[in-house]
Amino acid sequence: MAPREHRTEDETTLVLRARAGDDDAFEALVNAYSRRIIGYCYKMGARAGAQDLAQEIFIKLYLALPGFDSSKPLTPxxxxxxHNHCIDALRRKRVPTVSLVRDDPDAAAGSEVDHPDCRPTPEELAQRTEIMEAVDQALASLPDAYRSALVLRxxxxxxxxxxxxxLGLPMGTVKARIHRGREKLQQKLRGLVVP
Amino acid sequence: MASDCNRWHAMMHEALDGLLDEHDREGFEEHLRGCKDCREKYEMLERSLELFVSISAPEPAPDFAASVMRQARKARAAHARSQHAAVIAAAAAMAIVVGVALVTAGLVAGPLVGGVLSGAWGVASNVWTAAAAVGDLLTSLAGPLASLVRVMDFLGGLALILAREGVILAAPIYLTVVAVLVSATLMGNLKRTAVRLPVLSI
Known part of the structure; x- marks a missing residue:
């Protein structure tokens, strides 16, 4: 998987402006990263509370940005x-961790809601929901250390x-966590991924 | 699993990351084509990752960014207030420390400084008292001296008056006394008294 281009000229400018107190620039950064941060919170286990958690993360960024070294990329x-906020919140169990797959079957269809012709049949939807629920459970059962490394990678x-x-970890530790996380995930999903 | 499989199994993760060089990648793909176990293992890893990535997260709410900005501004204001409060608390703590230090230093150094000041005050007081005593002495001496001067002046004046006027005043008296004595002598009764009559020396 090719790494994404995380640092663009626009982002550098936005970061510099936001650091200087330009709220419009910061709002642009929120718009640019909101989907990814919500997704990270969700996949780390904060299901129904992902948006609230993401909002708190952006507020932390807002307060921390004046001390950020703008010569470095923003993404890490x-x-x-x-990561730290999710781990802290989940350990305190103050974030709802109910699966959205179970609560909201339409969520499995994702953006396909916008394209009625591509909507899955009820049977396909039921099967997909079942698969997603299994993946969701497999993901939830992974240790935090493996799950965070896999999501980031x-x-x-x-x-x-x-x-x-x-994550503030040595490179060797990161590699080991990703490799072991893949193995564990594959074992948990064995019933779904057997060729 | 053959030892050859162990070698390629160790490379599966590098293959998943796309980190194999061309030579190793060709060897790995060739091994997978000929090894069902390794191919299935690799496919299961790929498939599980595809499922993992396919989990859809909720979309941001339409007002997500606006909500973040509202909360962020509130948080910034609260942060500024807390920093302000921290500065005040630090200043208060500093004032307390300095105050305690001053009181402590005062308790220790106070008697020393007080003693020095008290001593200096005592010396000054004694000098003042001595000066006052000298002043009183001079004042007390000045009175009698002045009186003496005044007496001497009076006596001097009287002497001058007597010296100037004495002869005029004393002459009739002296002449009267002399006349009486002469008369008495002449009467023959006071010859010895006349010998004892003082002579006025002017």
């Missing part, structure tokens, strides 16, 4: 805040160096 810095597309910086 932001995801480090997100495969969902967010961060490089090993960026994950090392985000």
């Amino acid at each position: 810095f932001l995801f480090r805040i997100a 495969h969902v967010e597309g961060l490089t090993y160096e960026e994950i090392s910086e985000t």
Whole structure:
């Protein structure tokens, strides 16, 4: 998987402006990252509370931005805040962890709601929901250390160096966690992924 | 699993990350084509990751960014207030520390400084008392001296008056006395008294 281009000229400018107190620039950063941060919170286990958690993460970023070294990329810095905040919130059990797959079957259809012709049949939807629920449970059963490394690598597309910086771990530890996390995930999903 | 499989199994994660160089990638793909176990293992890893990535997260609410900004501004104001309160608390703490230090220093150094000041005050007081005593002495001496001067002046004046006027005043008296004595002598009764009559020396 090719790593995403996390640092663009626009983002650098936005970060500099936001650091200087330009709220419009910060709001643009929120818009740029909100989907990814909500997704990270959700996949780390904060199901119904993902939006609230993401909002708190952006507020933390807002307060921390004046001390941020703008010569460095924002992504590891932001995801480090997100990771620490998620782990803290989940350990305190103050975030609802009910699966959205179970509560909201339409969520499995995702953006397909906007394209009626592509809507799955009820049978397909039921099967997909079942699969997603199984994946959801498999993900939830992974230890936090493996889950966060896998989300950062495969969902967010961060490089090993960026994950090392985000989690504050040596590169070897990051690699080991990702490799073991993949193995564990594959074992948990064996019933769904057997060729 | 053959030892050859162990070698390629260890490379599966690098293959998933796309980190194999061209030579290793060709060898890995060739091994997968000929090894059902390794191919199935690799496919299961790929498939499980695809499922993992496919979990859809909720979309941000339409007012998500606006809500974040509202809360962020409130948080910034609260943060500023807390920093302000922290500065005040630090200043108060500093004032208390300085105050305690001053009181402590005062308790220790006070007697020393007080003693020095008290001593200096005592010396000054004694000098003042001595000066006052000298002043009183001079004042007390001045009275008698002035009186003496006044007496001497009076006596001097009287002497001058007597010196100037004495002869005129004393002459009739002296002449009267002399006349009486002469008369008595002449009467023959007071010859010895006349010998004892003082002579006025002017």
